[in-house]
Amino acid sequence: RMKDIPRVAMILVAVWLIGTILMxxxxxxxxxxxGTLPVAAWSTLMNWINFGxxxxxxxxxxxxxxxxxxxxxxxxxxxxxxxxxVLIQKKLKKEIPMKENHHVIINWNDKGAGIVEQxxxxxxxxxxxxxxxxxxxGQARSIxxxxxxxxxxxxxxxxxxxxxxxxSHAHSIIILAExxxxxxxxxxxxxxxxxxxxxxxAGSKKPIPIIVEILDPQSADLAQCAGLLDDGQxxxxxxxxxxQNLLAQVAVTPGLTKIYEDLLSFGHDSNEIYSSPIxxxxxxxxxxxxFFALFKLRQKSVQIIPIAISRQSKILLNPxxxxxxxxxxxxxxxxxxxxxxxxxxxxxxxxGTI
Numbered sequence: 001r002m003k004d005i006p007r008v009a010m011i012l013v014a015v016w017l018i019g020t021i022l023m024x025x026x027x028x029x030x031x032x033x034x035g036t037l038p039v040a041a042w043s044t045l046m047n048w049i050n051f052g053x054x055x056x057x058x059x060x061x062x063x064x065x066x067x068x069x070x071x072x073x074x075x076x077x078x079x080x081x082x083x084x085x086v087l088i089q090k091k092l093k094k095e096i097p098m099k100e101n102h103h104v105i106i107n108w109n110d111k112g113a114g115i116v117e118q119x120x121x122x123x124x125x126x127x128x129x130x131x132x133x134x135x136x137x138g139q140a141r142s143i144x145x146x147x148x149x150x151x152x153x154x155x156x157x158x159x160x161x162x163x164x165x166x167x168s169h170a171h172s173i174i175i176l177a178e179x180x181x182x183x184x185x186x187x188x189x190x191x192x193x194x195x196x197x198x199x200x201x202a203g204s205k206k207p208i209p210i211i212v213e214i215l216d217p218q219s220a221d222l223a224q225c226a227g228l229l230d231d232g233q234x235x236x237x238x239x240x241x242x243x244q245n246l247l248a249q250v251a252v253t254p255g256l257t258k259i260y261e262d263l264l265s266f267g268h269d270s271n272e273i274y275s276s277p278i279x280x281x282x283x284x285x286x287x288x289x290x291f292f293a294l295f296k297l298r299q300k301s302v303q304i305i306p307i308a309i310s311r312q313s314k315i316l317l318n319p320x321x322x323x324x325x326x327x328x329x330x331x332x333x334x335x336x337x338x339x340x341x342x343x344x345x346x347x348x349x350x351x352g353t354i
Contacts, residue, residue: 008079015075019068020044026060034061048072100169102128106157106193107176107186108143111213111239115174116144121266123339130165132157134178157189159196167201167208175212177239187214194234210234217241263336271303271336275310276343278331279350286321293350294335302349304342308334 020041027034033054034040043054048068056062103119105112108131119129128148135153143151154161167173175193178186194212201208210233217238250256262270282290287309294306309316309324310332316324335343 008075008082012072012075012079015068015071016041016045016048019048019064022064023047023056023061026058026064027056031057031061044068100166101171102130102166102169104165104167104170104173105129105131105176106162106173106197107178107190108133109176109178112176113144115176116149118266120148123266123268127171132161132165157193159200162193162196162200167197168203170201170204170208173197173201173208173210175210177213177215187216190214198234207233212236214238215240271338273307273334273336274340274343275332275334276340276346278309278327278333279347280329281347282327282350283329283331285327287319287324287327288321290327290350291319294346297349300349302342302345303337304346305336306333307336310334 020037023034023044024037024040028036028040032039033043034056047054047056047065056065105115112131116129116131119127126148128150131143131149131151133143133151133153134157135155143149152161152164175190175197177190190212194210197210201210212234214236215238217240246257246260263273266272278290291306294304297304307318309319309327311324311328312330315334333343333346337343
């Protein structure tokens, strides 16, 4: 550690000064090399650097010289070790970003590699990815290994292991499901992990989205009943339920699969669904007027399609003023657009147009 280097240097200086006083006391009457304190200080330093260069004559002087040499070699090794440690830490910090504003993925399954590929898409801000797995998870060998991705593992997903992920400074937390085999899933264990993650991330200055994958739809219902969605911070995704609902919708409306694939894939030529807080200057405005103003922005080459408003953890899909009233403080807009930056520009584009 950097703060230990001055401490070691001060100890070495103290050894030199104490040795100088002892050598002067023992040698100044019989050895001109130590006749005065300034000369003794110089001779002590030379003898310390090159043992025997200014040889003392008395027993106390020789004993002091031997002790100083031993302490000097030990102190120099300590100093070199601390300096090397600081240099290594600086190099690691350059190679592996600090665990702040990072994505955390807990557990691993066959969806993990695809999730990492999406999160590292050049269209998204570059963020460090930390993956936490059990040491016995067989599929963990499929974890991508390259710069910006780090993996830590343990015999179990414990609170201590999760603490090392600095969850309170994460950008997002994804908890994947694990199939234990024989039709048994770890849904119940994931619920416990969610509670621990929520506890460890409670100190964050801003809400951190927590996404948990639940395999069994009934387990997802139980998790919702347990109050895990009470603050809108946690989103439970049942892949089985999403899959069966998608199949049913595509059966009724063929072609939806390609639309969903485009919306759910980050890419240069694709559009995605993004969310952003609605500007406070629009609070109290009719929802219909706000949505109409958004559509008019297409004349300014701002391609945004509003689809929903999130209000107090509820999604108002295709809202209208007659049913959902006016824009309220805290409302969040969900829209189809090319990137999130377009939504952030609304604060300067919409006010004054309604």
